[in-house]
Amino acid sequence: EAVVSTQSTGICEARHARLVMIACQEGHHYYPNHLTIISLCGLVDGCSGRLMMSLDRLVRGEFAAEGDGDNELKQVSEVTKASLVLAIFYGLIITGALPLSPALGVLCGALFMVALLLNNILLGRRDPFIPIQNAFWKVACSKHQKIE
Secondary structure, eight states, X not given: OHHHHHHHHHHHHHHHHHHHHHHHHHHHHHSTTOHHHHHHHHHHHHTHHHHHHHHHHHHHXXXXXXXXXXXTTTXXXXXXXXXXXXXXXXXXXXXXXXXXXXXXXXXXXXXXXHHHHHHHHHHOSOOTTHHHHHHHHHHXXXXXXXOO
């Protein structure tokens, strides 16, 4: 029975990747060759419920507690990070920076989402984006050495 739920969850992950690609294509339709807008369209569609709930709370001035996992603006979830990676990947495909067909891009995105799912199942609930995130913050927030 666990195999069936994992299989149906894998199908949901593949559907998620396809929906992000469709949102990126819609963004490209209205804003051709604007990678930022295309990626934002895919990101918002990929994590719309979580992101919109957080923005709604921000507008109303009602923030969740620091330990509460419901606030995407304070604690970004793995789904949001994966949606951002997929949106940038699809944006690069749509603008022509990556020489892949959209169908192959959806296949790669679905495999990426299923690989994240298998990572969570086999290795426990560990966020695979943490090393990348730590390296980014180390580079972005490190003090610059003066060259003498």
